[in-house]
Amino acid sequence: xxxxxxxxxxxxxxxxxxxxxxxxxxxxxxxxxxxxxxxxxxxxxxxxxxxxxxxxxxxxxxxxxxxxxxxxxxxxxxxxxxxxxxxxxxxxxxxxxxxxxxxxxxxxxxxxxxxxxxxxxxxxxxxxxxxxxxxxxxxxxxxxxxxxxxxxxxxxxxxxxxxxxxxxxxxxxxxxxxxxxxxxxxxxxxxxxxxxxxxxxxxxxxxxxxxxxxxxxxxxxxxxxxxxxxxxxxxxxxxxxxxxxxxxxxxxxxxxxxxxxxxxxxxxxxxxxxxxxxxxxxxxx
Amino acid sequence: xxxxxxxxxxxxxxxxxxxxxxxxxxxxxxxxxxxxxxxxxxxxxxxxxxxxxxxxxxxxxxxxxxxxxxxxxxxxxxxxxxxxxxxxxxxxxxxxxxxxxxxxxxxxxxxxxxxxxxxxxxxxx
Numbered sequence: 398x399x400x401x402x403x404x405x406x407x408x409x410x411x412x413x414x415x416x417x418x419x420x421x422x423x424x425x426x427x428x429x430x431x432x433x434x435x436x437x438x439x440x441x442x443x444x445x446x447x448x449x450x451x452x453x454x455x456x457x458x459x460x461x462x463x464x465x466x467x468x469x470x471x472x473x474x475x476x477x478x479x480x481x482x483x484x485x486x487x488x489x490x491x492x493x494x495x496x497x498x499x500x501x502x503x504x505x506x507x508x509x510x511x512x513x514x515x516x517x518x519x520x521x522x523x524x525x526x527x528x529x530x531x532x533x534x535x536x537x538x539x540x541x542x543x544x545x546x547x548x549x550x551x552x553x554x555x556x557x558x559x560x561x562x563x564x565x566x567x568x569x570x571x572x573x574x575x576x577x578x579x580x581x582x583x584x585x586x587x588x589x590x591x592x593x594x595x596x597x598x599x600x601x602x603x604x605x606x607x608x609x610x611x612x613x614x615x616x617x618x619x620x621x622x623x624x625x626x627x628x629x630x631x632x633x634x635x636x637x638x639x640x641x642x643x644x645x646x647x648x649x650x651x652x653x654x655x656x657x658x659x660x661x662x663x664x665x666x667x668x669x670x671x672x673x674x675x676x677x678x679x680x681x682x
Numbered sequence: 683x684x685x686x687x688x689x690x691x692x693x694x695x696x697x698x699x700x701x702x703x704x705x706x707x708x709x710x711x712x713x714x715x716x717x718x719x720x721x722x723x724x725x726x727x728x729x730x731x732x733x734x735x736x737x738x739x740x741x742x743x744x745x746x747x748x749x750x751x752x753x754x755x756x757x758x759x760x761x762x763x764x765x766x767x768x769x770x771x772x773x774x775x776x777x778x779x780x781x782x783x784x785x786x787x788x789x790x791x792x793x794x795x796x797x798x799x800x801x802x803x804x805x806x807x
Contacts, residue, residue, distance in 0.1 A: 567783075631797055633776060642780045644787055657789060661796040668804070 403579045409551050410588050420489045423482050424536060424595060434478065438469050441485060450488050451481060483535055487513055490539060493546060502560035510635030512539050513674055518625035521666040526617075526653060530598065534621060537602035540595070541622050544586025544603070545570075545638065552578065563639045570638030571607060583607050610648045620652040628660065634671065699753040706747050709739050716751040766805055773801045 422440035441447060448469055455472045456465065466472050473481050490512060519538030523531055549556045559573040566573075574581040587604025595603075598615040602622045605612045609619035624645065629635065631642045650657065701716040711734045719728045719742065727745055728738070742750075777794050784790035 631780060631793065633780065640780060641783055644784045645789060645793065647789060657792050660793060661800060664800045
């Protein structure tokens, strides 16, 4: 009986909005080695809201080109391809989060900050490990909790019930999801990522960010997002739905081939990158 | 007679600056106002971006202004030992709280120690 309800609930993933086309383009361009700046510009330009936000960002005091940058190609040349793409993605995800109402247990901006924080930490870790897929890793981190968004959209009442249980019973959000829904955000996110036809490694990182040792391929990416999610909580960046640092399974460190001390070596870079992100945030406040 | 200090101007506020309300006696010319100084009816006495001088501060006192809101650079506060002590306590309590369910696991104790060391070190340097 309970299984039936769950199956019916899961069918509703098909009702979820598709990824904004500019996000889809920006992610899929990653897998094409011969992409050109023109191609990215033409896809971003379709979304004027994003264009104006990017221009606001480059013209902000943070980048120091105050009021001098008038178009997207100038912005791309000055900021670089990766920065602009990550900005596009972060802004779009913020837009999705902002569409959700506030609740006393839920501030969408803090959820977004947790997503960004996990993306940033994933990138720092990968950089230190000289991991070859740096472009995808930020996105994998940014989107790792996309399943929570799906829950909010599809089952808002359940979501607020989950948050309530998390608070009352002092449990993690993933336990709350298991109690209330019978399925967790990683599993739902995995399905959604499949529906969005995200690159396979990103799908896996989303689906296995709580158990990277269960993936067959792309284990390093899943393990990086797993560790980053834990660190993001430990460093109190944003809010992922509960205030608990989960136990880090040593298997994840083994997958990455690192000692715990390695984490200490990442902290400075995480700080610097988060400072950048916070300046970025103030531009859109 | 008291005057309300309102109309926060965010644009001029640096991201690392903190707003602090101080008695007018402590106001000195090198400080930056965080808000306009206005009368209770909203009339402006002195704008937030105006430059403070000894004579202006004297006049503000004569106006009956008692408290003003100023911007304090975080680095100034970092030199204050009381502030550092308070911050260190916050760091430790925050970590204890977030690690409350994993406080018995050796790997997590090690991680907590590494984070505490880094966060405290950042405060002092």
